[in-house]
Amino acid sequence: MENPKELHFKTNVQLKSIIGKDLINDDNIAILELVKNSFDADAKTVNVKYINLKNNDDQIVSSFSEKTSRLIIQDDGLGMDLGDIQDKWLNIAFSEKKSNKTQHNRRMAGAKGVGRFSCDRLGEYLNLYAKTKKNEQYIKLTIDWKLFEIEDDKKEIQSIPLKFEYLSKNEIINSGLEAFENGVLLEIIKLRSSWAYPIRDKNENIIKWDTEKFVDLKKYLEKLINPNQAFQNDDFGIYLDTPEFKIENDLRNGYEKFIGKIENRIFEELDFKSTSIESETRENGTIIYTELKDKGDTIFWLKEKNPFYPFIKDAKLKIYYLNPYAKAFFTRQTGIQSVNYGSVFLFINGFRIPPYGDGGDDWLALDQRKAQGHSRYLGSRDLIGHLELNDENNDFQIISSREGIVKNENYLKLTSKDRNESFYFKSHRRLEKYVVDGLNWDSAIYDGQNKEEAKLLKELEQKIVEGNIKESELIYREELNVKQRRVYNAIHSIISAKIDDVIELYINENLITQKIEEEREKSEKEFQQLIDDFENKKIDSEILNRILLRKAEQNAELEKQLKEFSKYSTNEATTKAILELQNYKKTVEEQTLLIKKLQYELDNLKNQKQSAENTAKEFKEKAVKAEIDLSIEREKNLYLLATRRTLSPDADGLIHTIKINNIEIRDGIENIIDDLTEDDYDISDLIKKLGFLKISAERSLKMAEFVTRSDLKEDIEKKDVDIVKYIKEYITLYGETFSDKISFNYLVNNSHLNKNISVLNLSIVLDNLISNSIKWDAKNILIEFNNINDKQLELIFSDDGDGLSNKFLNNQNRIFELSVRDTPTTGMGGSGIGLFYTKNLLNDMNCDIEFLGNNLKLAGASFKLIFNTI
Numbered sequence: 006m007e008n009p010k011e012l013h014f015k016t017n018v019q020l021k022s023i024i025g026k027d028l029i030n031d032d033n034i035a036i037l038e039l040v041k042n043s044f045d046a047d048a049k050t051v052n053v054k055y056i057n058l059k060n061n062d063d064q065i066v067s068s069f070s071e072k073t074s075r076l077i078i079q080d081d082g083l084g085m086d087l088g089d090i091q092d093k094w095l096n097i098a099f100s101e102k103k104s105n106k107t108q109h110n111r112r113m114a115g116a117k118g119v120g121r122f123s124c125d126r127l128g129e130y131l132n133l134y135a136k137t138k139k140n141e142q143y144i145k146l147t148i149d150w151k152l153f154e155i156e157d158d159k160k161e162i163q164s165i166p167l168k169f170e171y172l173s174k175n176e177i178i179n180s181g182l183e184a185f186e187n188g189v190l191l192e193i194i195k196l197r198s199s200w201a202y203p204i205r206d207k208n209e210n211i212i213k214w215d216t217e218k219f220v221d222l223k224k225y226l227e228k229l230i231n232p233n234q235a236f237q238n239d240d241f242g243i244y245l246d247t248p249e250f251k252i253e254n255d256l257r258n259g260y261e262k263f264i265g266k267i268e269n270r271i272f273e274e275l276d277f278k279s280t281s282i283e284s285e286t287r288e289n290g291t292i293i294y295t296e297l298k299d300k301g302d303t304i305f306w307l308k309e310k311n312p313f314y315p316f317i318k319d320a321k322l323k324i325y326y327l328n329p330y331a332k333a334f335f336t337r338q339t340g341i342q343s344v345n346y347g348s349v350f351l352f353i354n355g356f357r358i359p360p361y362g363d364g365g366d367d368w369l370a371l372d373q374r375k376a377q378g379h380s381r382y383l384g385s386r387d388l389i390g391h392l393e394l395n396d397e398n399n400d401f402q403i404i405s406s407r408e409g410i411v412k413n414e415n416y417l418k419l420t421s422k423d424r425n426e427s428f429y430f431k432s433h434r435r436l437e438k439y440v441v442d443g444l445n446w447d448s449a450i451y452d453g454q455n456k457e458e459a460k461l462l463k464e465l466e467q468k469i470v471e472g473n474i475k476e477s478e479l480i481y482r483e484e485l486n487v488k489q490r491r492v493y494n495a496i497h498s499i500i501s502a503k504i505d506d507v508i509e510l511y512i513n514e515n516l517i518t519q520k521i522e523e524e525r526e527k528s529e530k531e532f533q534q535l536i537d538d539f540e541n542k543k544i545d546s547e548i549l550n551r552i553l554l555r556k557a558e559q560n561a562e563l564e565k566q567l568k569e570f571s572k573y574s575t576n577e578a579t580t581k582a583i584l585e586l587q588n589y590k591k592t593v594e595e596q597t598l599l600i601k602k603l604q605y606e607l608d609n610l611k612n613q614k615q616s617a618e619n620t621a622k623e624f625k626e627k628a629v630k631a632e633i634d635l636s637i638e639r640e641k642n643l644y645l646l647a648t649r650r651t652l653s654p655d656a657d658g659l660i661h662t663i664k665i666n667n668i669e670i671r672d673g674i675e676n677i678i679d680d681l682t683e684d685d686y687d688i689s690d691l692i693k694k695l696g697f698l699k700i701s702a703e704r705s706l707k708m709a710e711f712v713t714r715s716d717l718k719e720d721i722e723k724k725d726v727d728i729v730k731y732i733k734e735y736i737t738l739y740g741e742t743f744s745d746k747i748s749f750n751y752l753v754n755n756s757h758l759n760k761n762i763s764v765l766n767l768s769i770v771l772d773n774l775i776s777n778s779i780k781w782d783a784k785n786i787l788i789e790f791n792n793i794n795d796k797q798l799e800l801i802f803s804d805d806g807d808g809l810s811n812k813f814l815n816n817q818n819r820i821f822e823l824s825v826r827d828t829p830t831t832g833m834g835g836s837g838i839g840l841f842y843t844k845n846l847l848n849d850m851n852c853d854i855e856f857l858g859n860n861l862k863l864a865g866a867s868f869k870l871i872f873n874t875i
Contacts, residue, residue: 035123046082085135128193219263229357260340290318316418324390333469348385443492517582756790758798781806808859
């Protein structure tokens with residue numbers, strides 16, 4: 006057998022395109038890669054400058070001239086000598102990060118050694134100028150990327166010669182560039198992409214320029230470069246310049262200006278407009294410190310062992326929950342809706358890793374998770390934040406395509422949502438429980454499902470964006486004390502920490518003491534009232550038993566709270582608050598002992614009274630029996646008078662009123678007959694008279710119903726009633742008389758109004774409305790009450806019938822006119838009288854009715870009734 010021979014890989018000339026413009030498929034990413042190289046070279050400043058974009062000869066010359074479009078990226082880093090250019094810059098895939106994780110007191114940002122091929126992505130030609138401090142001369146390297154774009158299987162990339170030359174300071178100045186002491190200047194010529202577009206009128210004259218791509222670049226770099234981590238002490242700045250477009254820049258709003266320093270200050274300014282949680286590793290990664298804030302106030306902080314060590318050793322996370330108000334403030338500050346800005350971004354060694362956090366990228370599966378419990382989980386639209394890693398050992402390997410990082414075990418410990426066992430989800434879940442269980446989503450005043458409320462919320466958000474409303478003027482659905490009470494009750498569930506892992510815990514002392522003061526004040530009032538009632542003999546043993554039961558429950562709850570707190574080592578401020586809680590528990594125990602003593606005294610008095618009461622009871626029972634016997638005998642003797650005498654006076658009065666009412670009906674009919682006989686009548690007048698008779702007949706029917714109810718007194722006259730209570734009771738009693746297929750629902754909203762009113766007329770109004778709903782095929786009726794103020798009550802009467810027909814939608818008030826009618830789909834038409842007299846009866850009661858519209862509360866029509874006591 007022959008000795009084995011050797012073969013070698015060949016690097017075809019096409020490799021340039023594979024790792025150049027084909028690999029780096031986005032202009033903004035290409036610029037970022039070159040910025041990273043400047044950062045790794047210890048630059049303090051990097052300038053990105055565009056020239057010759059408005060007027061150039063790109064389409065005319067085959068090569069380039071002074072008028073050809075250019076992009077200049079220049080830094081003041083260490084620079085390069087000829088050896089650096091040959092052995093490092095021209096050495097494909099060479100990266101100093103592979104041998105040096107840090108350099109010049111910085112963690113290196115470059116990873117794969119292909120960032121230099123971004124120049125190929127951006128332009129057809131490259132002039133590289135480099136100088137170090139110790140060298141007097143500049144080195145110029147010239148590259149024509151087209152020389153590598155040939156179809157030749159045998160042509161290797163290293164066979165293409167690249168020219169370089171030494172230049173003096175004067176030669177640099179004469180070439181139109183500014184001399185520099187040290188650093189690298191990349192002159193990218195004949196740009197492959199258009200960065201600004203002319204907008205022309207119908208005569209092809211340029212009227213303005215579209216510079217949106219510069220704005221996008223600025224915003225992209227803002228999101229990609231995290232000054233909080235990578236560029237501490239302001240030791241690295243990126244500047245964007247487009248001298249030709251200064252006018253276009255100046256015409257833009259502040260957040261859309263693209264010339265100047267690239268800064269990312271968005272996250273720093275959200276603290277007082279949002280709820281946030283921050284977690285970071287400490288003490289070489291063995292400890293995690295977590296702090297949850299709400300609108301600037303710390304709710305709790307926690308030091309605990311890092312369960313993800315050693316996979317997660319140097320990480321920092323900050324997440325903001327954005328309620329509708331905060332989203333509007335975000336838009337006002339940045340000019341971008343938060344949903345378009347992105348969600349949770351990932352930074353490694355100071356630079357963002359795309360596409361994590363981009364709009365539509367659900368890399369943490371937040372939206373997938375929210376779909377499983379919409380009201381329980383936060384989605385990507387609810388959050389904005391950043392997750393920062395310092396990675397010296399390349400544990401988080403960036404994929405060459407710049408499409409994320411390798412999903413290895415480190416990645417899973419960072420992001421896995423399974424049982425929340427990851428660095429990210431440990432904090433996410435705490436923030437989520439605080440928002441959902443504590444703040445109840447921190448709902449804005451109009452943050453609901455109602456269409457009208459949604460419209461009002463939209464208007465309020467627009468006022469925030471326009472700067473016409475301040476934070477202090479915002480109104481929420483719940484008062485602050487209600488949310489604080491809920492947060493207190495859920496605080497241990499929110500923290501959700503393993504006892505053995507907790508090193509130190511702080512819980513906002515005000516959260517504890519406010520709860521104590523609230524409970525103490527309530528308890529003391531109740532206790533004082535108890536003492537007063539006992540002294541005034543207004544209390545019995547049963548009441549004391551109920552109070553004792555409440556005290557026992559209160560004491561057990563306090564014991565539970567103290568037990569929860571005692572699990573952890575707390576800091577001094579929290580410990581003092583817990584002592585207040587213990588003192589309050591002692592007060593409750595003392596009150597309990599005193600109540601038991603009062604109960605003992607009350608039982609003694611009760612026993613003394615019992616004997617006398619038993620004797621009195623015997624005599625009372627005998628007297629009652631005698632009265633019953635006498636009553637039965639009386640009824641026997643007066644049987645013949647039963648048709649009159651067995652009726653209560655109230656019922657007797659109602660029958661008298663029914664007779665009078667029917668006499669009016671009889672006389673009214675006779676008058677109409679006379680008019681018809683003598684041919685002396687007007688149609689409108691006739692309908693009006695018939696309508697009056699119909700109402701009178703309905704009154705008679707209603708009085709006939711009332712006559713069977715012995716507990717009603719003079720319902721035909723005005724009396725003081727609770728409107729809400731009466732309507733509910735009336736429909737409960739008579740609802741089934743209309744139809745067994747109609748269902749009634751109520752939204753009372755703690756409303757009430759006492760009014761002196763004819764309940765008979767009110768009953769007729771309700772009858773007419775319910776009858777109309779049934780005629781228009783309704784199956785459900787919703788009655789909603791709301792107090793406008795303490796003298797006005799609003800009643801919204803809605804059904805799921807066919808609603809008001811198109812015939813009257815443009816002239817709704819006509820439905821309250823006499824004889825105006827329409828035929829419903831059921832074919833069971835009305836008389837055109839009901840709504841006319843309904844409005845008249847209400848007006849007589851100083852009340853009113855109006856049609857609101859169709860499909861508001863239910864699918865059918867909605868009416869609003871206003872009851873006034875003013």
